[in-house]
Amino acid sequence: xxxLTTDHGVIETPIFMPVxxxxxxxxxxxxxxxxxxxxxxxxxxTYHLYLRPGTEVIQxxxxxxxxxxxxxxxxxxxxxxxxxxxxDIRTLDxxxxxxxxxxxxxxxxxxPENVVDIQRILGSDIMMILDECPxxxxxYAYAKNSMELTHRWAKRGRxxxxxxxxxxGHRQFQFGIVQGGTYKDLRIASAEFMxxxxxxxxxxxxxxxxxxxxxxxxxxxxxxxxxxxxxxRYLMGVGTPANLLESIARGVDMFDCVMPTRNARNxxxxxxEGKVNLRNSxxxxxxxxxxxxxxxxxxxxxxxSYVHHLLKSNELFGMTLASEHNLQFYLWLMKExxxxxxxxxxxxxxPHMVTQLESKF
Amino acid sequence: xxxLTTDHGVIETPIFMPVxxxxxxxxxxxxxxxxxxxxxxxxxxTYHLYLRPGTEVIQxxxxxxxxxxxxxxxxxxxxxxxxxxxxDIRTLDxxxxxxxxxxxxxxxxxxPENVVDIQRILGSDIMMILDECPxxxxxYAYAKNSMELTHRWAKRGRxxxxxxxxxxGHRQFQFGIVQGGTYKDLRIASAEFMxxxxxxxxxxxxxxxxxxxxxxxxxxxxxxxxxxxxxxRYLMGVGTPANLLESIARGVDMFDCVMPTRNARNxxxxxxEGKVNLRNSxxxxxxxxxxxxxxxxxxxxxxxSYVHHLLKSNELFGMTLASEHNLQFYLWLMKExxxxxxxxxxxxxxPHMVTQLESKF
Numbered sequence: 001x002x003x004l005t006t007d008h009g010v011i012e013t014p015i016f017m018p019v020x021x022x023x024x025x026x027x028x029x030x031x032x033x034x035x036x037x038x039x040x041x042x043x044x045x046t047y048h049l050y051l052r053p054g055t056e057v058i059q060x061x062x063x064x065x066x067x068x069x070x071x072x073x074x075x076x077x078x079x080x081x082x083x084x085x086x087x088d089i090r091t092l093d094x095x096x097x098x099x100x101x102x103x104x105x106x107x108x109x110x111x112p113e114n115v116v117d118i119q120r121i122l123g124s125d126i127m128m129i130l131d132e133c134p135x136x137x138x139x140y141a142y143a144k145n146s147m148e149l150t151h152r153w154a155k156r157g158r159x160x161x162x163x164x165x166x167x168x169g170h171r172q173f174q175f176g177i178v179q180g181g182t183y184k185d186l187r188i189a190s191a192e193f194m195x196x197x198x199x200x201x202x203x204x205x206x207x208x209x210x211x212x213x214x215x216x217x218x219x220x221x222x223x224x225x226x227x228x229x230x231x232x233r234y235l236m237g238v239g240t241p242a243n244l245l246e247s248i249a250r251g252v253d254m255f256d257c258v259m260p261t262r263n264a265r266n267x268x269x270x271x272x273e274g275k276v277n278l279r280n281s282x283x284x285x286x287x288x289x290x291x292x293x294x295x296x297x298x299x300x301x302x303x304x305s306y307v308h309h310l311l312k313s314n315e316l317f318g319m320t321l322a323s324e325h326n327l328q329f330y331l332w333l334m335k336e337x338x339x340x341x342x343x344x345x346x347x348x349x350x351p352h353m354v355t356q357l358e359s360k361f
Numbered sequence: 362x363x364x365l366t367t368d369h370g371v372i373e374t375p376i377f378m379p380v381x382x383x384x385x386x387x388x389x390x391x392x393x394x395x396x397x398x399x400x401x402x403x404x405x406x407t408y409h410l411y412l413r414p415g416t417e418v419i420q421x422x423x424x425x426x427x428x429x430x431x432x433x434x435x436x437x438x439x440x441x442x443x444x445x446x447x448x449d450i451r452t453l454d455x456x457x458x459x460x461x462x463x464x465x466x467x468x469x470x471x472x473p474e475n476v477v478d479i480q481r482i483l484g485s486d487i488m489m490i491l492d493e494c495p496x497x498x499x500x501y502a503y504a505k506n507s508m509e510l511t512h513r514w515a516k517r518g519r520x521x522x523x524x525x526x527x528x529x530g531h532r533q534f535q536f537g538i539v540q541g542g543t544y545k546d547l548r549i550a551s552a553e554f555m556x557x558x559x560x561x562x563x564x565x566x567x568x569x570x571x572x573x574x575x576x577x578x579x580x581x582x583x584x585x586x587x588x589x590x591x592x593x594r595y596l597m598g599v600g601t602p603a604n605l606l607e608s609i610a611r612g613v614d615m616f617d618c619v620m621p622t623r624n625a626r627n628x629x630x631x632x633x634e635g636k637v638n639l640r641n642s643x644x645x646x647x648x649x650x651x652x653x654x655x656x657x658x659x660x661x662x663x664x665x666s667y668v669h670h671l672l673k674s675n676e677l678f679g680m681t682l683a684s685e686h687n688l689q690f691y692l693w694l695m696k697e698x699x700x701x702x703x704x705x706x707x708x709x710x711x712p713h714m715v716t717q718l719e720s721k722f
Contacts, residue, residue, distance in 0.1 A: 023670065027677040029658075053645065053670040060666070061648050067667050284414065287422050297390075305421070306428050309384065309414040316388040316677055 002253065004201070004232050006125040007170035008065070008073045009040070013232060013253035014337050016244065016330045017043045017075060019261065022052060023068050026261050027316070027323040030070050036295060037327045038335075041073040041125070043256045046118055047082035050108075051101050055121045063123025063168050075256070076124035078115045078177075080131045081205075081237070092132060094149070112156035116164060116174070123168045128203065129157040131177040136210040143181030147190050150179045158197055173200035175234060181206060182215055184222050191226035201232035204252070208237040217246055224251030241270050241333055242357045245350045248337055260326035265319045267311040269298065270329050274359040278322060283308035294332075298325040363614060365562070365593050367486040368531035369426070369434045370401070374593060374614035375698050377605065377691045378404045378436060380622065383413060384429050387622050388677070388684040391431050397656060398688045399696075402434040402486070404617045407479055408443035411469075412462050416482045424484025424529050436617070437485035439476045439538075441492045442566075442598070453493060455510070473517035477525060477535070484529045489564065490518040492538040497571040504542030511540045512554050519558055534561035536595060542567060543576055545583050552587035562593035565613070569598040578607055585612030602631050602694055603718045606711045609698055621687035626680045628672040630659065631690050635720040639683060644669035655693075659686040 004011040018025045018033065020042045025033060033039040044064050049055075053067075061067035064074055083090050083099045090099035096111030112130045119127035131150040134143055154176050161174045176194035180186030194202045204223045207216050220235060227233050234254035235247050244255055260270065267279040271291065286304040294300070298307055298321045310318025336353075340346040365372040379386045379394065381403045386394060394400040405425050410416075414428075422428035425435055444451050444460045451460035457472030473491045480488035492511040495504055515537050522535045537555035541547030555563045565584045568577050581596060588594050595615035596608050605616055621631065628640040632652060647665040655661070659668055659682045671679025697714075701707040 022674050022676060023667065024676050024678045029678060029681070031658075052674055053666065057646060057666050057670070060646060061664055067664065067670075069662055069664075069667070285418060285421060297392075301430055303422055303428065303430075305414065305418050306384065306430070309418070309428075313383050313413055315383060315385050316680060317385045317390060319677060320390070320681070 002232075004253075006041075006073045006173070008071060008125055011040045011073055011254075012338055014244075014248045014334055014341075015040055015254055016334050017041050017254065017256040018327050018330075019043045019045070019256055019258045020068070021045045021048050021258075023049060023064060025323075025327070027265065027320045028261070028327065030068060032324055033070075033327070034072075036297075037324060038331050039072070039327065040331075041075060042070065044074055044076045044122060044124060045079070045082060046076050046115060046122065046128075047079035047086070047110075049076075049122060050079065050118055051103055055118055059121045059167070063121065065123055065168070073125040074123075075126040076119050076122050076128065077236075078119070078128040078130045079110055080115075080128075081133050083110065084133055084135075092149075094152075096130065096153075097132075112153040113160040116157055116160040120164055120167055120172070123166070123170070124172065125170070126173045126175055126201065127161075128175050129154050129177055129199075131179060131205055133206050133209065134179070134181055136182065138181045140181075140183055140186075143179075143183055143186055147179045147181070147186050150177065151190070151193050154194065154197055158199065175199055175201040175203050175232070177203045177205040177236070178223050178227075179206045182211055182219055184219075187219055187222045188226055191223045195226065195228050199231070201234060201254075202227050203234040203236050205236050207235065208239055208243075208257075213243070216243070217250060220247050220252060221250040227251075240357070241330065242354045244330075244333065245337070245354050245357070249347070249350055260330050261323045264322035264326045267318075267322065269322050269325050270357070271299075272356060274357060278304075278307055278311045278318075280308075294329070296325040296328045297321055363593075365614075367402075367434045367534070369432060369486050372401045372434055372615075373699055375605075375609045375695055375702075376401055376615055377695050378402050378615065378617040379688050379691075380404045380406070380617055380619045381429070382406045382409050382619075384410060384425065386684075386688070388626065388681045389622070389688065391429060393685055394431075394688070395433075397658075398685060399692050400433070400688065401692075402436060403431065405435055405437045405483060405485065406440070406443060407437050407476060407483065407489075408440035408447070408471075410437075410483060411440065411479055412464055416479055420482045420528070424482070426484055426529075434486040435484075436487040437480050437483050437489065438597075439480070439489040439491045440471050441476075441489075442494050444471065445494055445496075453510075455513075457491065457514075458493075473514040474521040477518055477521040481525055481528055481533070484527065484531070485533065486531070487534045487536055487562065488522075489536050490515050490538055490560075492540055492566055494567050494570065495540070495542055497543065499542045501542075501544055501547075504540075504544055504547055508540045508542070508547050508551050511538065512551070515555065515558060519560065536560055536562040536564050536593070538564045538566040538597070539584050539588075540567045543572055543580055545580075548580055548583045549587055552584045556587065556589050560592070562595060562615075563588050564595040564597050566597050568596065569600055569604075569618075574604070577604070578611060581608050581613060582611040588612075601718070602691065603715045605691075605694065606698070606715050606718070610708070610711055621691050622684045625683035625687045628679075628683065630683050630686050631718070632660075633717060635718060639665075639668055639672045639679075641669075655690070657686040657689045658682055
């Protein structure tokens with residue numbers, strides 16, 4: 001258990017960061033993120049915000065904090081992942097990533113330097129370097145070349161970071177990103193490289209892209225064994241509640257994932273007893289709240305018959321109830337983890353919790 | 362200014378009732394309806410709730426109050442209007458309205474008696490009789506025949522109401538509905554008929570269906586001139602803030618309309634200075650809140666550039682912010698009206714307010 005101090009507040013780790021793609025965590029207000037969700041830091045997506053509303057609007061709004069009226073920490077990614085997952089046409093060269101907008105087909109270029117500049121404008125407390133995220137599976141030669149490109153970009157990105165300044169008076173951190181596909185020697189080399197660059201924290205990238213879960217855990221551990229323990233270690237894009245516990249056991253401090261909010265909108269929530277499909281007809285005549293002992297509105301205030309009805313009818317309030325519940329659950333789980341770490345009971349507690357989390361209602 | 366006392370609380374009139382079609386006011390939580398919107402009563406749609414989740418689920422949930430976890434008054438319509446506006450195939454005879462569900466094509470029959478039974482199960486504080494709502498324009502013969510059918514149905518509905526009881530221990534009221542198209546003599550005859558039936562309140566139906574606004578006001582006044590002043594007079598499906606003021610000047614006590622929430626989801630809000638299209642590009646670079654003197658989150662907490670961005674990006678939070686704002690504005694306006702009535706300044710105040718409400722930002 002540790003902490004990371006930013007000019008917008010202290011982040012206690014291990015922590016989960018709700019994803020606010022376009023300057024809003026889908027279906028959830030900033031007020032609710034503070035209470036009852038107790039989010040300590042949220043994530044914004046550089047690719048999305050750069051295209052909509054654009055950096056000019058955000059700069060004139062006082063950065064992403066001013067734009068969203070959010071005074072707690074924000075982490076922004078570099079956009080690299082979205083270029084590869086969302087834009088149809090993109091080419092990669094030494095200079096950077098050329099891509100067409102998924103919205104209007106307009107042409108853009110992200111370089112290791114300009115993603116620093118863009119994140120200076122966004123004003124995030126933690127910015128990420130531009131990386132290439134290779135698909136799974138990738139052959140060794142591809143993974144190695146890709147990793148080496150990410151390393152060259154990392155040096156350029158760090159240089160740009162050190163030569164530029166924050167625009168709004170608060171301090172910004174820059175995190176490196178480890179790549180290397182699913183090859184141990186590449187993962188070790190990449191972690192050693194990133195550890196040498198003097199970033200304020202380091203992310204493990206390129207995982208949770210379709211590889212089997214045991215391989216995700218194995219590669220994570222290969223990385224955390226090498227990465228310096230005094231710096232925050234952030235596993236990008238992971239995952240289920242059980243994935244989080246297993247990764248924390250392997251040394252990870254920070255997570256982000258769209259799963260809690262995206263699944264919620266589709267009617268799936270996470271609970272202490274596993275995943276629950278709210279659209280399942282078993283809830284149609286269940287006239288009691290789900291779990292009066294869990295402090296979310298969904299669990300306490302409404303009969304399951306009502307929640308089921310809202311989700312089946314695609315009502316906005318159903319999506320909000322489920323999204324708030326899932327985020328509240330993820331943040332509650334991280335708090336439990338921190339307490340168990342503090343009391344030195346994490347190692348004995350978490351395997352039981354993983355079993356429980358992977359059962360079904 | 363008056364009041365209507367139900368077992369779920371007192372309703373101060375004039376009042377606007379937010380529409381909760383499927384057991385939820387779209388995009389707004391029950392908690393927010395109470396504060397900061399200060400809704401005193403909400404509306405549920407019998408047609409929609411009968412089809413989804415169905416009366417069995419709602420009865421087992423303890424009625425609509427239990428199902429929604431809403432302890433303030435509820436009014437339910439009779440489903441008549443939805444049958445004519447939503448279901449593709451419907452035939453009308455003396456018995457009732459035969460219709461096919463707009464969801465799955467299944468066949469159903471609403472009669473003056475069974476809409477009472479259904480609303481007993483919903484457990485609304487105020488239920489409405491089954492009526493036929495003729496389209497605009499309708500010729501005199503059609504409007505007269507339709508009105509006479511509604512009158513015969515009204516007698517059957519009242520009889521059923523008096524012969525049945527509430528299922529949940531709280532008192533229910535039944536309101537009649539005046540019809541008569543846009544013909545003065547029919548409107549007068551229908552109002553006189555409904556006034557004689559001893560309903561607890563009377564609605565003006567069949568308006569706001571496409572007729573010119575001056576005709577809406579004229580027919581409303583023809584009705585309120587006849588209807589007993591000691592009973593609540595409810596103008597169904599109306600309307601803009603200016604429509605409300607003009608109708609209150611003509612004696613109306615209660616209103617419902619989907620306009621504040623539906624328009625909000627499309628990006629239009631109502632303010633003291635008129636309608637505002639939040640999707641208009643003029644807001645893209647407007648880096649200040651809209652109106653720090655109006656106590657909605659949309660007006661106070663967020664720059665217009667942010668609200669514009671949310672609505673343009675179809676973000677759920679944008680729809681919620683705008684829906685909450687519009688309802689808060691409608692309920693604020695009704696409170697202003699009640700204070701002006703109390704201070705005997707309504708007649709001099711409202712024409713200026715109407716002018717202001719019909720201007721544009």
